[in-house]
Amino acid sequence: MSTPTEIYTDVQLAVGRSFEQVRRARNLGIIYLILAGVAAWVFTGHQGSATFNLDGGRSFGVAATPLAWIVAGTLAVLGGIQLARGLGRWQSAALAAAAVVFVFSLLAWAAAPRSFAFVGMLSQSITFSTPLIFGALAGIMCERSGVVNIAIEGMLLNGAFTSALVGSVTTFWVGVVAAMITSALFAWLLAWLAIRFKVDQVIIGFFINFFVAGLTAFLDNRVLSSNPGYNGVDTLKPLKVPLLHKIPILGPVLFTQTIFVYTAFALVAFLAWAFRSTRWGLRTRAVGEHPKAADTLGVNVNRMRYRNVIAAGAIAGFGGSWFTANVGRFREDITDGRGFIALAVVIVGRWSPVGALSGALVFGFFDALKDKLGFLKTGIPGEFIGMTPYIATIVVVAGFAGRTRAPKASGQPYESQ
Amino acid sequence: MELELRGITKRFPGVVANDDVNLTVRGGEVLALVGENGAGKSTLMNILYGLYKADEGEILVDGQPVKFTSPHDAIAAGIGMVHQHFMLVPVFTVTENVVLGVEPTTSFGRIDIGSARTRVAELSREFGLHLDPDAMTEDLAVGIQQRIEIVKVLFRDAKIVVFDEPTAVLTPQEIEDFFRIVETLTAAGCGVVFITHKLKEAIRIADRIVVLRRGKTVGEADPKTATQEALAEMMVGRPVDLEVDKAPPQLGDVTLRVAHLTVTDANGRAHVSDVSFEVRAGEIVGIAGIQGNGQSELVETLVGLHRAAAGTVALNGEDITTATPRARHRLGIAHIPEDRQRDGMVKDFTITENLALTSYYAPPLSHGINMQWDTARSEAERLVEAYDIRTPSTETSTGKLSGGNQQKVIVARELSRNVHLAIASQPTRGVDVGSIEYIHERLVDLRDKGVAVLVVSTELDEVMALSDRVLVMFGGRLVANLNRADTDHNDVGLYMAGAKGDFMPGDAPGDATPGERAS
Numbered sequence: 001m002s003t004p005t006e007i008y009t010d011v012q013l014a015v016g017r018s019f020e021q022v023r024r025a026r027n028l029g030i031i032y033l034i035l036a037g038v039a040a041w042v043f044t045g046h047q048g049s050a051t052f053n054l055d056g057g058r059s060f061g062v063a064a065t066p067l068a069w070i071v072a073g074t075l076a077v078l079g080g081i082q083l084a085r086g087l088g089r090w091q092s093a094a095l096a097a098a099a100v101v102f103v104f105s106l107l108a109w110a111a112a113p114r115s116f117a118f119v120g121m122l123s124q125s126i127t128f129s130t131p132l133i134f135g136a137l138a139g140i141m142c143e144r145s146g147v148v149n150i151a152i153e154g155m156l157l158n159g160a161f162t163s164a165l166v167g168s169v170t171t172f173w174v175g176v177v178a179a180m181i182t183s184a185l186f187a188w189l190l191a192w193l194a195i196r197f198k199v200d201q202v203i204i205g206f207f208i209n210f211f212v213a214g215l216t217a218f219l220d221n222r223v224l225s226s227n228p229g230y231n232g233v234d235t236l237k238p239l240k241v242p243l244l245h246k247i248p249i250l251g252p253v254l255f256t257q258t259i260f261v262y263t264a265f266a267l268v269a270f271l272a273w274a275f276r277s278t279r280w281g282l283r284t285r286a287v288g289e290h291p292k293a294a295d296t297l298g299v300n301v302n303r304m305r306y307r308n309v310i311a312a313g314a315i316a317g318f319g320g321s322w323f324t325a326n327v328g329r330f331r332e333d334i335t336d337g338r339g340f341i342a343l344a345v346v347i348v349g350r351w352s353p354v355g356a357l358s359g360a361l362v363f364g365f366f367d368a369l370k371d372k373l374g375f376l377k378t379g380i381p382g383e384f385i386g387m388t389p390y391i392a393t394i395v396v397v398a399g400f401a402g403r404t405r406a407p408k409a410s411g412q413p414y415e416s417q
Numbered sequence: 418m419e420l421e422l423r424g425i426t427k428r429f430p431g432v433v434a435n436d437d438v439n440l441t442v443r444g445g446e447v448l449a450l451v452g453e454n455g456a457g458k459s460t461l462m463n464i465l466y467g468l469y470k471a472d473e474g475e476i477l478v479d480g481q482p483v484k485f486t487s488p489h490d491a492i493a494a495g496i497g498m499v500h501q502h503f504m505l506v507p508v509f510t511v512t513e514n515v516v517l518g519v520e521p522t523t524s525f526g527r528i529d530i531g532s533a534r535t536r537v538a539e540l541s542r543e544f545g546l547h548l549d550p551d552a553m554t555e556d557l558a559v560g561i562q563q564r565i566e567i568v569k570v571l572f573r574d575a576k577i578v579v580f581d582e583p584t585a586v587l588t589p590q591e592i593e594d595f596f597r598i599v600e601t602l603t604a605a606g607c608g609v610v611f612i613t614h615k616l617k618e619a620i621r622i623a624d625r626i627v628v629l630r631r632g633k634t635v636g637e638a639d640p641k642t643a644t645q646e647a648l649a650e651m652m653v654g655r656p657v658d659l660e661v662d663k664a665p666p667q668l669g670d671v672t673l674r675v676a677h678l679t680v681t682d683a684n685g686r687a688h689v690s691d692v693s694f695e696v697r698a699g700e701i702v703g704i705a706g707i708q709g710n711g712q713s714e715l716v717e718t719l720v721g722l723h724r725a726a727a728g729t730v731a732l733n734g735e736d737i738t739t740a741t742p743r744a745r746h747r748l749g750i751a752h753i754p755e756d757r758q759r760d761g762m763v764k765d766f767t768i769t770e771n772l773a774l775t776s777y778y779a780p781p782l783s784h785g786i787n788m789q790w791d792t793a794r795s796e797a798e799r800l801v802e803a804y805d806i807r808t809p810s811t812e813t814s815t816g817k818l819s820g821g822n823q824q825k826v827i828v829a830r831e832l833s834r835n836v837h838l839a840i841a842s843q844p845t846r847g848v849d850v851g852s853i854e855y856i857h858e859r860l861v862d863l864r865d866k867g868v869a870v871l872v873v874s875t876e877l878d879e880v881m882a883l884s885d886r887v888l889v890m891f892g893g894r895l896v897a898n899l900n901r902a903d904t905d906h907n908d909v910g911l912y913m914a915g916a917k918g919d920f921m922p923g924d925a926p927g928d929a930t931p932g933e934r935a936s
Contacts, residue, residue: 278526286506286517293504296468297518297569298489408507 025086028095032079035102036072043068043105048113055119055252064105064112071105074098103369110376121368122253126261127326129364131156131335133264134319135342136349136356137271138312143351144275145308146288146301148411150205151190152316153339154212155183159320161216164330165224167233172325175233180317186212187313191306198413209339217332224330235328236260260322267315271353284308288407291414301414344393351407359396366392418479418495418576418608419443420465425474427460434460436632437474442577447599447609449623449640451616453652453849455819457632458612459501462579466498467491497570501582503562507555511548511565512537515572540571544601558709560591567598577608584618585847589877590707590914596622614652614849616645617878628652653851661882663861669698670733672838672869673719678728680714688714690893691728696838701860701870703884703901705909708875711893713755716842716873720752721745722760732838746775749837753827753844755873757820761827764816768808769797771815772830804829805855821852828856832863839863842873857883877913881906891915 049061075098081087087094107118135152142149159179167175186208193199224231239262241255275281283304286294291301316339323334341363348362349355366389373385422440426433434457442448452458463469465476467485475482478494485491491498505514512534521529534550541548546564554562563583570578580599584592599609599622613619619626619640626638628651636651649657673696680689689711696702706712717723719730721742729738732748740748754760762771773782773793781792797811806825808818815826824844832839841860845853860883864870874880880887887904889897889912896918897909911917 277528277530279520279522279528280526282509282513282517282520282528286509289508290504290506293506293514294517296488296498296500296504298487298492299518 025082025091028091029079029082032075032082032098035098036075036079039068039072039075039102039105043071043109046109046112050108050111050113051115052107052111052118053115053120054249056248058248059115062108064108067108068105071101074101107369107372110373110378114376116372116376119249119252121372122249122365123256124368124371125361125365126253126257127364128367129360130258130260130264131319131322131338132342132345132360132363133268133357134315134322135339136345136360137267137353138316138319139343139346140271140349140351140353140356141284141308141312141315143346143407143410144288145284145305146291146407146409146412146414147191147194147305147309148201148205149187149190149309149312150202150340150343151186151208152342153335153337154205154209155186155313155316156320156323156339156342157216157333157335158183158186158212159317160323160334161212161219161320161330162317163321164231164233164324165219167321167324168230172233172236175324176318176321179321180314183317183320184310184313187309187316188306190313191309194309194413195302195305198415201411213333216330220330220332231329233324233328236325258325260319260325263318265357268353268357275353285407287414288409291409291412295414305414341389341393347406348393348396350405362396363389363393420496420577420608421477421480422461422465423475423477425461425464425471425476427457427464427469427471433632435464435471438629438632438634440627440634442608442610444576444606444608445603446624447603447611447622449611449613449619449626450629451613451619451626451648451652452629453614453851454821454847455849456629456652458629459581460632461629462498462581462610462612465491465496465579492573492575495574495576496579497573497575497577498579499563499566499570499581499583501585503566505554505562505565509554510550511552511554511557511568512550514554514565515569519573536572537568540568544568544571544598544605546598558591560587560594563587563591563595564598567602575607577610578602579610579612581612582614582847583611584613584615589875589910592618616648616652619648620645630654649850657850657854659854661857661861664865666700666864666885667867668700669867671695672698672733673871674729674731674734675719676729676731678715678718678730679726680711680718680723681726682714687726688893689718692890692893692895693728694888694895694898696869696871698837698869699864699867700885701864701872701883702886702888703880704871704873704888704890705877705880705913706875706890707913710890712873712875712890713842714893715890716752716755716840719840719871720750749835751831751834751836751839753824753831753839753841755842755846757823757827758816762815762823765814767812768801768806768815768818768826769794769811771826772797772800775830776834800829800833803833819849821848824848824852824856828859832859836863836868838869838871840871840873843875844872845874845876845879877906877909881909889913889918891918 044065046064049063051059051061053059078087078094078098135156138152138155139149162182163172163175163179165175166178190201190204190208193204194201236258238256238258245251245255247255275285283294283299286299287301287304295301320335324330345356345359345363348359349357370385370388373380373388374382420442422438425435425438427435438457438461440448440450450458460469464471465485467487467490470486476485477483483494485494506517509517512530515537516528516533521533523529537548537550540546541550544567546568548561548564548568554565567578583595587595599611602609611619611623620643623640626640626643626648627634628636628638628648630652638648638651645659646657649659675695676693678689678692679687681687692715694702704712704715714723718725721740721744725738729736731737732745732750735748737745737748758764763774769790776782777788782789782796794811800806801808801811804825806829807822815823818826839860844856844860848856860870860872872880872883881901884901887897887899887901887909888895889909891913892915896915897912899909
């Protein structure tokens with residue numbers, strides 16, 4: 001005689017799925033149905049068609065209500081399949097596709113019956129993701145070598161402040177260099193306390209964050225606000241990449257950006273290559289995963305960590321100066337928690353530069369979407385719209401990054417015998 | 418190449434770890450260095466490898482004195498070390514692990530991975546190691562990982578290779594493979610130092626055996642004439658009984674009944690498939706099998722750390738399939754886990770604290786929300802005495818004890834209660850000869866008192882010495898259920914290798930059909 005539990009178990013074993021996978025598939029199915037419900041109830045509420053403006057005066061129109069019904073139907077079907085038997089290896093691809101059509105339907109609903117600059121929003125997504133890319137790369141460099149750096153926020157903020165102050169009195173690029181040097185000094189402080197004195201790295205990170213936040217706020221109030229000459233740099237103009245900027249849609253989105261954006265992309269490519277193919281990369285990974293093995297093979301563990309953390313500080317300082325360059329001046333708490341989002345991006349990107357790039361782009365997109373929804377007067381309270389990027393980050397971290405693995409020795413001080 | 422250690426002395430606060438040790442090893446020979454845990458073998462090798470500095474004495478390479486201040490110097494002098502705990506980065510490929518620290522580079526610090534891979538493949542072929550240069554290290558079996566360590570050493574042109582307890586983590590088959598590799602190394606002119614406490618293996622492979630006791634070399638033996646008994650006596654300092662003495666079992670009622678038990682992991686793969694067996698009061702049942710054939714998962718399920726996917730477990734007639742670990746403990750199941758440092762104790766806790774771990778929540782160790790530490794401490798003192806735990810005090814942190822004494826702490830905690838079923842997984846792994854003898858005696862004592870004992874071990878000798886009945890696991894199934902008296906090493910070995918028994922080669926462990934019994 002078999003009990004119901006045993007029969008259930010036998011069925012699971014027969015189809016080769018574990019309880020874990022079954023539960024995950026079921027939860028996803030429920031999420032699809034909820035999204036389908038939102039599309040059916042809410043996105044069908046605006047009549048008329050939304051006009052998506054592209055570059056060069058082109059545009060296309062979408063009838064919001066029929067689109068919402070189609071999207072709701074598709075999501076409901078996906079949810080049904082997911083609940084009934086799972087989508088197997090198409091699960092992630094289906095989820096990503098569903099997210100794209102859902103957001104598209106959301107945009108159509110929000111814009112109808114008016115028009116809005118679709119390509120402008122995409123371009124802005126890239127702009128907004130830039131500081132996150134730098135922050136996340138700084139985080140990756142530290143964590144891959146075994147040091148947890150939650151002080152990215154402080155280093156970005158310091159970069160923004162220093163580049164504003166020094167950039168105002170001298171020239172902008174001197175300010176950027178000063179930002180890199182000072183943030184590298186904070187990084188050195190982190191490394192020194194963590195390596196030499198084995199202070200808990202999270203505590204040092206918090207200390208640096210609070211210290212920088214307090215100091216820059218104080219100096220902003222006391223010095224910058226009464227001396228406008230100390231807080232004003234020229235905003236950076238986009239540079240058009242020859243020829244490439246003429247490509248429709250991609251041109252304005254990817255190839256009409258500031259030097260910061262191009263630097264970010266270049267740095268992602270460089271670090272991805274360096275981690276994989278260079279001596280530095282191999283040793284950094286060894287030191288972050290199994291420092292004792294590296295030590296017995298003659299790799300100086302702590303020197304690797306010092307170098308990486310300090311270089312990461314310089315990257316974060318450079319990324320911080322983006323905030324100042326973006327609006328032309330410093331203001332209190334200008335980074336607005338981007339350093340912490342960068343930490344989430346590190347995890348979503350699974351400690352890889354290319355992964356971090358994609359994570360940063362997703363966040364940048366929702367950040368730009370938030371701005372757009374604010375303009376479009378959808379009736380959603382502004383506070384909720386403001387939450388969009390953060391909620392999206394939580395969903396992405398929980399949904400896609402469930403099974404990530406941090407460098408094994410991350411956060412652990414190393415002491416040789 | 419000839420390596421000589423002359424008059425090495427190393428003192429640590431309170432102990433002399435090495436006391437005027439002399440040792441020579443030449444190219445082409447295998448020197449076995451045997452001694453109990455704590456006899457000073459590892460200290461000596463760490464001095465040789467430049468990790469420690471000797472207080473007195475010198476190291477000579479080909480007659481010339483040398484000074485090693487870091488592993489770098491030792492490597493440069495042609496000395497390679499394969500540590501007991503492998504120094505491998507799990508997420509690296511074989512080639513990446515081999516080149517770490519001596520990477521061949523081209524411009525911009527780019528690693529010339531192509532030439533490194535070729536060299537790894539060459540060495541692998543030359544020494545019969547069968548390594549895939551691109552395999553991911555964490556996916557490889559322990560025996561294969563050890564070969565990566567060997568290639569690491571060869572890649573650095575070592576002429577003397579030191580193996581620290583190399584067979585402790587290997588299965589019987591892997592041990593045979595390992596000996597073949599050692600023979601290839603010596604044939605190529607390398608000298609090998611083989612550190613072990615397994616006397617049978619020392620006799621099997623060594624050209625000379627040096628015995629170390631309490632930091633001193635107490636003798637040298639010729640493996641052609643030496644016996645295990647004589648070596649054990651030199652090692653421990655007193656005659657040791659390597660056989661387990663026991664009377665015929667007095668069988669009682671069925672204590673543990675396992676029926677059609679299936680255990681799966683998070684990916685739905687079955688590690689234990691439809692396993693059924695019984696253990697009666699007053700008998701020792703041994704489960705033999707090569708590591709990774711489902712024994713660990715079976716034990717974890719019996720003690721409640723893992724959920725059964727199907728089947729039932731009953732203790733004295735009561736169904737405990739879904740009982741919590743604590744409930745099982747209270748019903749009288751004792752568990753000596755296979756990895757004592759991970760599952761058996763908290764390393765930074767004192768002996769008192771570790772001994773209280775299973776009973777802290779009830780009187781007499783607690784009173785309401787207050788711990789009764791005085792009671793716990795006097796109880797700990799009693800157990801330290803009764804179980805011969807060698808420690809300066811009950812307030813010493815357990816991680817500082819030797820492996821054998823750590824194991825005795827766990828044995829004391831688990832067996833000092835009113836126990837109906839004792840489950841001992843790898844009870845003597847990494848434990849010295851004296852403690853092995855002691856732990857075996859305790860298990861036989863329990864059986865004679867009418868306790869059901871289940872011993873799981875990958876050491877076939879141990880299973881054969883202790884058991885009244887032998888079960889063999891292969892591919893997650895029970896392939897044999899034999900009376901000890903009706904079987905021998907050879908027979909059980911065949912079952913372990915899957916060469917005998919009703920296991921069909923095409924049977925994937927995942928397609929267990931309920932109702933079909935193994936053996």
